[in-house]
Amino acid sequence: xxxxxxxxxxxxxxxxxxxxxxxxxxxxxxxxxxxxxxxxxxxxxxxxxxxxxxxxxxxxxxxxxxxxxxxxxxxxxxxxxxxxxxxxxxxxxxxxxxxxxxxxxxxxxxxxxx
Numbered sequence: 001x002x003x004x005x006x007x008x009x010x011x012x013x014x015x016x017x018x019x020x021x022x023x024x025x026x027x028x029x030x031x032x033x034x035x036x037x038x039x040x041x042x043x044x045x046x047x048x049x050x051x052x053x054x055x056x057x058x059x060x061x062x063x064x065x066x067x068x069x070x071x072x073x074x075x076x077x078x079x080x081x082x083x084x085x086x087x088x089x090x091x092x093x094x095x096x097x098x099x100x101x102x103x104x105x106x107x108x109x110x111x112x113x114x
Contacts, residue, residue: 040100
């Protein structure tokens with residue numbers, strides 16, 4: 001008579017331990033997937049928006065200073081040539097790829113099992 005009760009007790013304890021292990025595993029995978037998605041999906045967009053905002057403020061400030069003080073036109077042309085060269089060398093795209101690589105590296109380091 002004691003054998004069925006002992007078997008039921010072992011099954012109950014085993015199933016509870018298995019449920020806890022499975023829940024912890026699912027929680028760990030979901031947490032890592034969320035963090036990786038955050039780093040790879042949202043991170044580059046936020047960084048791009050931030051850099052675009054900073055660039056816009058800098059350009060507005062420079063435009064205001066040029067119109068207020070009357071800077072030499074050669075300076076304005078040289079700055080324009082510098083921007084054109086940066087566009088030809090695809091520096092914004094290269095910077096975006098570099099930042100994405102850094103975020104991917106960070107995300108993969110977070111996933112690494114200790």
